[in-house]
Amino acid sequence: MRQVLFLEDFHEGQSFALGPHTVTAAAIVAFAREFDPQPFHLDEDAAEASLLGGLAASGWHSTAMLMRLMCDACLSRSAILGSSGMDEVKWLAPVLAGDVLAGTFTITGARASASRPGIGIVNFTSALADTAGTPKIEMTGIFFMRSRPS
Amino acid sequence: MRQVLFLEDFHEGQSFALGPHTVTAAAIVAFAREFDPQPFHLDEDAAEASLLGGLAASGWHSTAMLMRLMCDACLSRSAILGSSGMDEVKWLAPVLAGDVLAGTFTITGARASASRPGIGIVNFTSALADTAGTPKIEMTGIFFMRSRPS
Numbered sequence: 635m636r637q638v639l640f641l642e643d644f645h646e647g648q649s650f651a652l653g654p655h656t657v658t659a660a661a662i663v664a665f666a667r668e669f670d671p672q673p674f675h676l677d678e679d680a681a682e683a684s685l686l687g688g689l690a691a692s693g694w695h696s697t698a699m700l701m702r703l704m705c706d707a708c709l710s711r712s713a714i715l716g717s718s719g720m721d722e723v724k725w726l727a728p729v730l731a732g733d734v735l736a737g738t739f740t741i742t743g744a745r746a747s748a749s750r751p752g753i754g755i756v757n758f759t760s761a762l763a764d765t766a767g768t769p770k771i772e773m774t775g776i777f778f779m780r781s782r783p784s
Numbered sequence: 785m786r787q788v789l790f791l792e793d794f795h796e797g798q799s800f801a802l803g804p805h806t807v808t809a810a811a812i813v814a815f816a817r818e819f820d821p822q823p824f825h826l827d828e829d830a831a832e833a834s835l836l837g838g839l840a841a842s843g844w845h846s847t848a849m850l851m852r853l854m855c856d857a858c859l860s861r862s863a864i865l866g867s868s869g870m871d872e873v874k875w876l877a878p879v880l881a882g883d884v885l886a887g888t889f890t891i892t893g894a895r896a897s898a899s900r901p902g903i904g905i906v907n908f909t910s911a912l913a914d915t916a917g918t919p920k921i922e923m924t925g926i927f928f929m930r931s932r933p934s
Binding site: 668 | 815818819820821822824834835836840842843844845847848849851852855859860864865866867868869870871872873874875876878925928
């Protein structure tokens, strides 16, 4: 049976490796068709003529990929309860077809809730870059996490 | 031929209606399987036992649905060039299977770039609520938009 991570297992400065994850043109287009049907997310030629310089993932696809990597890194085996939001999402450079993304999920704080017994708040920053080291996406936010049952 | 909206067509205080959009259990599970495989996004019983109170969309699914509604409202017929990020994403209440979401996409500023001729920055806030008026998601961010060709 897998070990579940509780609030007490997270602490400031802790870091989890993310990826690597290869971004495919097919995945970019599939996401964009459903959620962000703009030419530079759908069509190679339109994308190359755009500011983005090539077929680029929707920013919302990038955040979703980042979330998946955070799940795989540790959240899927944690007692996470959800989130009330992100403080900031930065799309630093276009995520292009063929990019191989990797990065870190860093815990910047973890504390028990003052108002809700048994629940805590975990602050984090996550970032992904390509293999050349170009930063692509960064986000800062919180999760709610259950405390270890006593 | 459809009319394209340029930077000059956006101004502070302008508002576009979003939705309605019905959130299905199948869409919630499909998104979660790919991007956010947590029990409360995947399994009805686990979700009902969770803090979220029922099968709930990934927050990243909610933002993606919101983006799609913004595309349908006006961005798909605009000269949008991309975005460098969001200042804030708030998941105010769980987006549940069966929710019918609607809201507004409000322009809070639009100005020409000081450094990049022909390009401008559009600030916005978008929000969705369910039919009972419960606020579900709110986000604040920017887009880059091309100026009307002279």
